[in-house]
Amino acid sequence: MDIDQLKQTLRHHVVQHYNIPADDAEFTDDVHLFDYGYVDSFGAVDLVGFVETSFGIKISHADLTAYPLNSINEIATFVSLRQRGEL
Amino acid sequence: MTTLTVPLKNTESTYLGQVRYALTFLSEDVVSYDISESDRAVHIRFRPGVDLDAMRARVETLLRRYDHSEFGLKSVLHFANKRDLPVIDAWAGLVARRWATPVGEGHVILRGPAAQLLALVDQKTQSVFAREFEAELELFPSTIQSKTLDRCNHYTSFPEHMDFVAHLKQDLEILGEFSQACREQGWSAGLHDGRMGPNDFAVSPSCCYHAYEGMEGWDLEKPGRCITAILHCHRYEGANHRYMSRMRAFTMREVIWVGQPGYVLASRARAEELMQKWAIEWGLSCSFETANDMFFTDDYSVKASFQRQQEAKRELRLDIPFEGGSISVFSSNFHAQTFGKAFGITVGGKPATSACVGWGGERWVYALFSQFGFDIDGWPSALQQEYKAFIAREAGS
Numbered sequence: 353m354d355i356d357q358l359k360q361t362l363r364h365h366v367v368q369h370y371n372i373p374a375d376d377a378e379f380t381d382d383v384h385l386f387d388y389g390y391v392d393s394f395g396a397v398d399l400v401g402f403v404e405t406s407f408g409i410k411i412s413h414a415d416l417t418a419y420p421l422n423s424i425n426e427i428a429t430f431v432s433l434r435q436r437g438e439l
Numbered sequence: 440m441t442t443l444t445v446p447l448k449n450t451e452s453t454y455l456g457q458v459r460y461a462l463t464f465l466s467e468d469v470v471s472y473d474i475s476e477s478d479r480a481v482h483i484r485f486r487p488g489v490d491l492d493a494m495r496a497r498v499e500t501l502l503r504r505y506d507h508s509e510f511g512l513k514s515v516l517h518f519a520n521k522r523d524l525p526v527i528d529a530w531a532g533l534v535a536r537r538w539a540t541p542v543g544e545g546h547v548i549l550r551g552p553a554a555q556l557l558a559l560v561d562q563k564t565q566s567v568f569a570r571e572f573e574a575e576l577e578l579f580p581s582t583i584q585s586k587t588l589d590r591c592n593h594y595t596s597f598p599e600h601m602d603f604v605a606h607l608k609q610d611l612e613i614l615g616e617f618s619q620a621c622r623e624q625g626w627s628a629g630l631h632d633g634r635m636g637p638n639d640f641a642v643s644p645s646c647c648y649h650a651y652e653g654m655e656g657w658d659l660e661k662p663g664r665c666i667t668a669i670l671h672c673h674r675y676e677g678a679n680h681r682y683m684s685r686m687r688a689f690t691m692r693e694v695i696w697v698g699q700p701g702y703v704l705a706s707r708a709r710a711e712e713l714m715q716k717w718a719i720e721w722g723l724s725c726s727f728e729t730a731n732d733m734f735f736t737d738d739y740s741v742k743a744s745f746q747r748q749q750e751a752k753r754e755l756r757l758d759i760p761f762e763g764g765s766i767s768v769f770s771s772n773f774h775a776q777t778f779g780k781a782f783g784i785t786v787g788g789k790p791a792t793s794a795c796v797g798w799g800g801e802r803w804v805y806a807l808f809s810q811f812g813f814d815i816d817g818w819p820s821a822l823q824q825e826y827k828a829f830i831a832r833e834a835g836s
Contacts, residue, residue: 400509
């Protein structure tokens, strides 16, 4: 799965799972999902689980502290690098 | 007295402070407790006759809250300003000078320099922060509707420190009985049994909830608005009450932003800069760091670790050598859309975000006397000058 496919999968999940309206102009791949209120603390637990299950990677506490994982782009970039063994 | 020992199997050292805080709420039969790091166990002493198996199960349930963390325990020191400090028992000094008088558990009357210092700190929040952000003054009642706190999800995070209020029932017989009993025997808590009305109000545990309640249904102009308010708040702390670092009744000043995320986050960041500048000016021995609230429910680990991971809470902590630690005197909090959604506050049609910064008045007083003592001429020059100028202005007015 290339990075564009990763983003598309993530975007689809976030829109569906967190009830984001289709006409929400602020919702972009760069938007901070937590600061902008799209995902709360319990949603974040689900999102980490979704990423681990769907993309076959593990996200550790150290990862959450070391890497920004707050937007579609940031998560997709992290997944791509982890899958390639570069993180 | 009966003693129970429960091993700390999976609790990280970082969380022992939270465990210590929480244990007071285990049961009203708890007499005392301590946590031994050497044998990694909790030792609790109970009143005679307590069901130890039931208490053990409670302790184990409590400890499970702290044996994992979904998002890790991010800890970031953003700023520190350290100085050598003497060890001063500020509370004893304040009481001896009659600048502070305890009036019941976690309640205190301040007077003289202690009261003036609290007023100076509050005035500085207004001259620096309220002016910088053009904050609009709002005046809040001390009590808040119990249902408002429910909408703020307060009870699902902090049920333990609620101080609900109630009035005697509107009933001629009950009012007469109560009054007569007080006349004959004096007041006692037992006279309330069966005679109180519903607890539809509580003493507000925080300053900013009224701000959101007051804006219910508003669609704000972009980028949003800034409010300032001061409130006498209550938080019941059980055995954790300490004069004057953990009070049941305390003064909280807040500056609150409600609006678009960019505006709210930039304002919060600017306020943190201003606070650090103030700490340096006054020569405070302090640190500014990532923090979390003492969420008192089984979802503690999700909320606290996410709050830390997102840096939704940061605190300025002032060193208190007498206590061998530090206390938070300023907190900076980001709530995302929690209150915007709860109260239907929008900006440009979207749920508003919010943030607040808050100062605990009595803690500032306690920390300043703890760090610098009672000889005002020996205080750091900026603090000394501002204090003396404040006194002169007050005397002039």
